[in-house]
Amino acid sequence: MGLRQGAIAFGFRMFGATGLHRAARPFTQGLGAILMFHRVAPPRDDAFQPNRGLEISPEFLDLALAQAQAAGYELVSLDEALARMRTGASEFPFLALTFDDGYRDTAEVALPILARHGAPFTVYVTTGFADRTAHLWWVEMERAIAALDRVRLDIDGLVFDLPARTESEKQAAFRALYWPLRQGPEERLLTAVAGLCAAAEIDGAAIADELCLDWKGVRALAHHPLVAIGAHTLTHPMLAKLHANDARREMAQSRAVLEREIGRRIDHFAYPVGDPASAGAREFALAREIGFASAVTTRPGMIFADHGDHATALPRLSVNGNHQTWAALDVLLSGAPFMVWNRGRKLSVA
Numbered sequence: 001m002g003l004r005q006g007a008i009a010f011g012f013r014m015f016g017a018t019g020l021h022r023a024a025r026p027f028t029q030g031l032g033a034i035l036m037f038h039r040v041a042p043p044r045d046d047a048f049q050p051n052r053g054l055e056i057s058p059e060f061l062d063l064a065l066a067q068a069q070a071a072g073y074e075l076v077s078l079d080e081a082l083a084r085m086r087t088g089a090s091e092f093p094f095l096a097l098t099f100d101d102g103y104r105d106t107a108e109v110a111l112p113i114l115a116r117h118g119a120p121f122t123v124y125v126t127t128g129f130a131d132r133t134a135h136l137w138w139v140e141m142e143r144a145i146a147a148l149d150r151v152r153l154d155i156d157g158l159v160f161d162l163p164a165r166t167e168s169e170k171q172a173a174f175r176a177l178y179w180p181l182r183q184g185p186e187e188r189l190l191t192a193v194a195g196l197c198a199a200a201e202i203d204g205a206a207i208a209d210e211l212c213l214d215w216k217g218v219r220a221l222a223h224h225p226l227v228a229i230g231a232h233t234l235t236h237p238m239l240a241k242l243h244a245n246d247a248r249r250e251m252a253q254s255r256a257v258l259e260r261e262i263g264r265r266i267d268h269f270a271y272p273v274g275d276p277a278s279a280g281a282r283e284f285a286l287a288r289e290i291g292f293a294s295a296v297t298t299r300p301g302m303i304f305a306d307h308g309d310h311a312t313a314l315p316r317l318s319v320n321g322n323h324q325t326w327a328a329l330d331v332l333l334s335g336a337p338f339m340v341w342n343r344g345r346k347l348s349v350a
């Protein structure tokens with residue numbers, strides 16, 4: 001558990017024990033929130049699951065939707081959420097649900113649960129995952145380290161030679177590699193992970209086929225009345241690291257490809273990875289210029305009326321696989337933690 005994860009867990013316990021988040025709610029909750037999901041799948045028992053935060057169980061999705069509705073939240077489409085940002089009014093706090101990347105389990109596992117709750121949702125599809133040409137590098141890194149006894153890497157000034165025999169050695173190796181690679185150039189990250197996959201004799205490209213919808217699946221999902229499809233680039237890069245022309249191409253082309261494949265207008269976009277190092281002022285302006293009605297980050301925060309003027313820099317709340325309880329989600333949805341994390345600012349849009 002990293003420092004940030006530790007702070008988050010502490011925050012959940014502190015607010016949960018004191019009930020302070022409920023007192024703060026009228027000041028911190030805003031109009032509602034955009035929730036971010038990745039995979040929805042039955043829990044696995046492998047001890048080494050460094051990407052566990054990106055995966056929740058079908059049971060928890062079901063419980064969270066039931067509890068949210070019982071607590072008075074209204075489940076709305078992203079278009080409806082945008083309309084409420086513009087008018088600055090929402091009679092009940094809203095939740096707009098979003099699923100990233102275009103996983104098979106979004107259609108096969110999450111959709112039946114969402115449909116039972118009548119919940120509209122947006123799916124951000126990376127066209128290269130549907131094409132099987134782009135890499136889910138974080139999963140490839142997990143699979144490679146799971147298979148290797150020793151992790152060796154020597155690339156552009158990054159040198160590692162780490163034991164990876166036991167679960168704790170694997171955790172340590174993943175942690176040691178993940179941040180330096182993620183923080184460095186996109187190309188070095190992809191080359192390094194390809195090298196790990198080669199050493200582990202894992203076909204990285206096959207992972208997109210295993211986990212992600214193909215075009216037939218994307219088209220079927222797109223035609224469900226509760227679903228809106230959004231763009232999520234061609235190759236899932238951290239856009240802020242690319243030259244402006246490449247970033248623009250990733251955003252505009254992915255929209256064009258999706259519109260051609262599903263025969264619908266694409267109005268919404270999600271920045272891959274989505275933290276401040278992946279999406280900032282330049283990308284927010286690009287999304288506006290390209291004509292997206294909205295674009296979401298992974299910066300945590302609630303939605304306030306002022307976001308109507310910053311619709312290409314929207315925050316989201318991650319429904320995190322490490323905290324699959326209603327108590328934790330209830331604390332998040334109060335908005336209270338973000339006043340602490342964002343040091344009292346409602347908006348983080350620069």
Ligand SMILES: [Zn+2]
Binds near residue numbers: 100232
């Ligand atoms: Zn993504």
